[in-house]
Amino acid sequence: MSESFFLGIDGGGTKCRARLRDAKGNLLGEGTGGPSNIRLDPDMVWASILTACREALAQAGLQDSDLKATHAGMGAAGAGQTSAVERLLSRPHPFASFAIDTDAHTAWLGAFNGGDGAILIVGTGSCGYGGANGQCHYVGGWGYEISDEGSGSTIGREVLRRSVWAQDGRIPSSPLSEAVLRDFNNSLEAMIDWVGKARPSDYATYAPLVLEHANRRDPLGMAIIEEAATGVARIATRLLELSAPAICLFGGLAEPLKPWLPPPLQTVIVPPAADALDGAILLGREASKRRPK
Known part of the structure; x- marks a missing residue:
């Protein structure tokens, strides 16, 4: 078959998504797979x-052999780490071409x-990216230990920290701190045991609780969400200083945090033209043009 296909792949820590389009941009199929953070085993x-790709092919009535005519682009968490990309690319792939970049x-x-333009991802982590005239820059996104401001993991870490303060009597307790402490049977030892094993996604599970209490005007919840915003x-602001004329928000906390942002910033927030899967398809298209004939 001489027709070319274009596949976009979104590689996340919990699942992989794929979208297949033909050369004219028509949607042919979509699929999902398991965990695909490229820091994992290649x-x-x-x-x-x-x-995920085979499910998309099956929806389109295509076979595995059609992957040879498919140009793939992948956006992946962790793709900024050169060693992780090299490990992934050390394995053979079935595509006509394969390009990978960050999500x-x-x-x-x-x-x-x-x-x-620029995008600002606010989910378990946070990261800004974009600019103008083809010059793109990253802002933040260095992990919740030292970065990822406003993210779910940071919000969760802060509510645990301040619940400890409330338990100690350093700040007034509130319905939010009391709810958090109940999760650990009011035992700071139990909380410390949990913290020793917790991952960023575990901390982020507390973000909805903080938002819920903030919207009820709980003082502790409001303080944490205001700080996150x-x-x-x-x-x-830094993205705008880098000449981005507008910003698109992505991630599970983007919409909940938007009302807490300063009004001048809200005026430059715009809806995206397309999602990350179509962005990955565009990455694959660009790479196919650079491929030696």
């Missing part, structure tokens, strides 16, 4: 990728079709 990641880059490609605003 054989497992490729298994997840191919599961921030593919989200930006989809949001602005490769044009001027300030952190997000600093990232957004």
Whole structure:
């Protein structure tokens, strides 16, 4: 078959998504696979990728052999780590071409079709990316230990920290701190045991509780969410300083935090032209043009 296909892949820590389009941009199929953070074992990641791709092919009535005519682009968390990319690319792939970049880059490609603008991802972590005239920059996104302001993991970490303060009597307790402490049977020892094993996604499970209490005007909840919004605003402001004319918000906390952002920033927030999967397809298209004939 001489027809070319274009596949976008979104590789996340819990699942992999794939979208297949033809050369004219028509949607042919979509699929999902397992965990595909490229810091994981490369054989497992490729298994997840191919599961998602084969499901998309099946929806289109295509076979595995059609992958040879398919140009793939992948946006992945962790793709900024060169060693992780090299491990993934050390395995053979079945595609006509395969390009990989960060999930921030593919989200930006989809949001602005490769044009001027910036994206701000606010989920378990946080990261800003974008600019103008083809000059893109990252702002933040260095992990919740030292960065990721406004993210779910940071919000969760802060509510645990301040609940300890409330238990100690350093700050007044509130319905929010009391709810958090009940989760640990009012035992700080139990909380410390949990913290010793917790991952960023575990901390982020507390973000909805904080938002719920903040919207009820709980003093502790409001203080944490206001601080989170300030952190997000600093990232957004820096993106605007880098000449981005507009910002698209992504991630599970984007909409909940938006009302807490300063009004001047809210005026430059725009909806994305397309999502990260279509951004990954655009990445694959660009790579196919650079491929030697």
